[in-house]
Amino acid sequence: MQRMAEPAMLEIRGLDVAYGDYQVLWDVSIDVAAGEIVAILGPNGSGKSTVLKAIIGLCRARSGTIRFEGNDLARLAVHDRAGIGIAMVMERRRLFPAMTVRENVLLGAYPAAVRHDAEARLGWVEGLFPILRERGAQPAGRLSGGEQQMVAIARGLMAKPRLLLMDEPYLGLAPKVVLQINDIIRRINAEGIAVVFNEQNVNLSFALAHRGYLLESGRLMLGGTGQEMLHSDVVRRVYLGE
């Protein structure tokens, strides 16, 4: 499962992020190659979500650079980042519960670059997630947590991303549903889409990810493959206090 021989699609270098005076990321550097699945690991509050938010532009870098396919993202607003091939599935899905499943999914086709073929794109995501066709006319709020996660992923895919960011995709899901979501993410990845996701649980992460990075208190402690991370003393110390 080892990857990352080719040049990085996403290249984060020396990233510092602060909320006001409170700095939460310190000198973080991460690479993601095209077509990779990468996990960002770490305990509560270690800064995992902040890394994803910085990539999509929901929080600003105090210093450091984020490049996507060679473009410096600091120059681009959030809505323009979707247009260049990055989409994010937010933590807790963030669907509009009173709107139908179909309406929620179509909202993902807002970037100008993809708006014109939203219907064709919808056909493609419905092929990946049959539930969108079966339950398309129902209010999204009536679906189970796992089904809502599928709708949220489908909405992200409407923007034709080459990089999909997923903030805690397993949050609140039963083990069986986790397996279903993993299967879907593998299928998405098989279409050539790189995926970066956050998760606290190391074993769960490497059931899916090719590589991972470990954050502790906003600093990058380690990067490596599942085998390297699962056998690492650093991981054991951070998680188990050994």
Ligand SMILES: Nc1ncnc2c1ncn2[C@@H]1O[C@H](COP(=O)(O)OP(=O)(O)OP(=O)(O)O)[C@@H](O)[C@H]1O
């Ligand atoms: N909008 C904000 N304003 C101020 N502080 C924030 C904000 N968002 C996050 N933080 C703080 O930044 C730190 C990192 O948060 P972040 O959500 O990135 O961590 P995380 O590793 O994703 O945590 P979790 O697993 O609990 O979601 C935490 O101490 C958090 O309280």
